[in-house]
Amino acid sequence: MIIDCHGHYTTAPESLWEWRRRQIEIGDSGDPGYPTITDDEIRESLESAQLKLQAERGTDVTIFSPRASAMAHHVGSPAMGQRWAEVSNDLIYRVVNLYPKNFVGVCQLPQSPGSAPSASIAELERCVNELGFVGCNLTPDTSGGYWQDPPLSDRSFYPLYEKMVELDVPAMVHVSASCNPAVHMTGAHYLNADTTSFMQLLMSDLFKDFPTLKMIVPHGGGAVPYHWGRYRGLAQDNGRAPLEESMLKNVYFDTCVYHLPGMECLFKVVPVDNILFASEMVGAVRGIDPRSGHYYDDTKRYVDEITTLSDADRKKIYEDNSRAVFSRLSNHL
Secondary structure, eight states: OOEEEEEEETTOOHHHHHHHHHHHHHGGGSOOOOOOOOHHHHHHHHHTTHHHHHHHHTOOEEEEEEOHHHHOTTSSOHHHHHHHHHHHHHHHHHHHHHOTTTEEEOEEOOOOTTSOGGGGHHHHHIIIIITOOOOEEEOSOTTSSSOOSOOTTSGGGHHHHHHHHHHTOOEEEOOOOOOOTTSOIIIIIHHHHHHHHHHHHHTSOHHHHOTTOOEEEOGGGTTTGGGHHHHHHHHHHTTOOOHHHHTTTTEEEEOOOOSHHHHHHHHHHSOGGGEEOOOOOSSSOOSBOTTTSSBTTOHHHHHHHOTTOOHHHHHIIIIIHHHHHSTTGGGTO
């Protein structure tokens, strides 16, 4: 089975975005109601996009969450963020019910600037216990690219981590839009966040306090694999345990790397047991690479081209590792 652990509903119907614009316009002064989206609109939004590409590229199931750039934690009040998360997650639930063989849900959390991470616990519980979701997206930056939040290791996150451990669900560390003009969203903010989050975790005792907590650093880990020696050295200089002991029992990377040399670096540096197949297709990069004639985000091609991987390695990357990290996933497959 080919499991893509990183997909977003980037093609959601326009009626969702109309509702969101109305919500932002009204603010806390009124009630925008609930978006009216038909099943046919959902089908149309997926069958010419994610479902079509799944079939073409040989992916069996995608772990699917709301559009990352639209989470926009920095927009509006905490109450607005809560409502937006509920609406977005409900829509993912409908997608999963319409296509249960193709998608499994992961939730958006209602994180907001100045709000405690524990404010997201109720929505996480709802999505896991009632909607059957298998994980969550956790942002390390609710400010929209200005980085005003405490690090992921801060004790303000501990109640949320306790609930994640209790529910046995992982978090993908994923920022949203950047409103900082100096920081491009997909080309800088996403990759900066991956790198920054890894360093926050490296310098903490978080996994001593939560030995079963699981986190996925997406987009191939940002700069981390390329600078693995730097991080090994920083751990050593700061009296931390080696990365294999302090990080790799809890932190995982995906394969959202959009060229073969980058993918080869990932697999040379990071143990196979810590890599999950992913593409984030119909996401950050949508075009065709003129050098190969294939879509940049057709990441399965790169994995298949790496000759150093054994069949057992590929099975781990494509299926077994995702089942292990998303422990609730096997109930859906």
